Amino acid sequence: MNQRDARRLSLILLFMPFALWIVLLILLPHIGMGVLSLREKIAPRQYEFGFDNYIEFFTEPIYWHIMARTAVMSLIVTALALVIGFPVSYYIAKIAGPRTRGAMFMFCLIPLWVSDLIRAFGWILLLRETGVISGVLQWTGLISEPIELLYNDAAVIVGLVYTVMLFMIVPLTSTMDGMDDSMIEAGYNLGGNGLTVLRRIIIPYAMPGIISGSIIVFMLTAGSYLTPVLLGGKYSSWFTQTIYDQFITRYNWESGAAFGFLLLIFTSLVVWIGLKLSGQSLSSTVARS
DSSP, rough: HHHHHHHHHHHHHHHHHHHHHIIIIIIIIHHHHHHHHHHEETTTTTEOHHHHHHHHHHHHHHHHHHHHHHHHHHHHHHHHHHHHHHHHHHHIIIIHHHHHHHHHHHHHHHGGSOOOOHHHHHHHHSSSSSSSHHHHHTTTTSSSSSOOOSSSSSHHHHHHHHHHHHHHHHHHHHHHTTTTHHHHHHHHHHOOHHHHIIOOOIIHHHHHHHHHHHHHHHHHHTOOOOHHHHHHHGGGGOHHHHIIIIIIIOOHHHHHHHHHHHHHHHHHHHHHHHHHHHHHHHHHHHHHH
8 A cells, every 4th residue: 555545545534433423413314304304194104295394384374483583583692692702702812811811711611511401490590580680689679579580582582692602702712813913003003993993904804703603603593492492481482392392292293304494494594695795605704713
């Protein structure tokens, strides 16, 4: 075996685990779900291929209303995560020293040390009628009786922003860390103020990180199930809950698979529109961040 063949074999062996991961855990399940979504039940244990499961979504207003609501809420969460995460990322990348940077990254990682279930119950302990926040407000005299802060859109948004914040901070920090400080200094030397430097220099340079972080946060939020259900309660209308009901409650796997694919197509369409409006491409965004 010559050196070229040895390099090729090494590359194949290194790539094999990733290829198996993609094929076995992503590609084949999606193919199976796609086939399942095209099955129409015409009698007990009798099926034929068709698009009735997809037509059901478009002919029932409640389904696409929940889909649109999920998209709007996910965009709100993404925008809030960006507004909160951008200054944190800038501080970590350009202002903080090595020790402070490590400490801040550690604080951002702490929420991921526990499961989504524990994090959601933590918010329940804080926001419920007999929870910590209600108790403190009563103790300070700001309210006269317990207040329920759970089971509304605000609670769901707060819980989701807390959950996905790290996935916005990391790509933003990675992108802005590569920006030369002299670019910022030049902006000030040319007479720009802080707002002008932010708008003309920092944000354009950080745009790949903004887009990649927003894509990750949006997709994670739209596909979230546990947090909206626990913090939104019976008033929560999240499309993943609709998919869950089709699979588990109604045992209608065909419609559940179709709804899952529709969620994937819809969120991918939103991401594509965002890339077009921002003038970015997916390949360049991922490469820069």
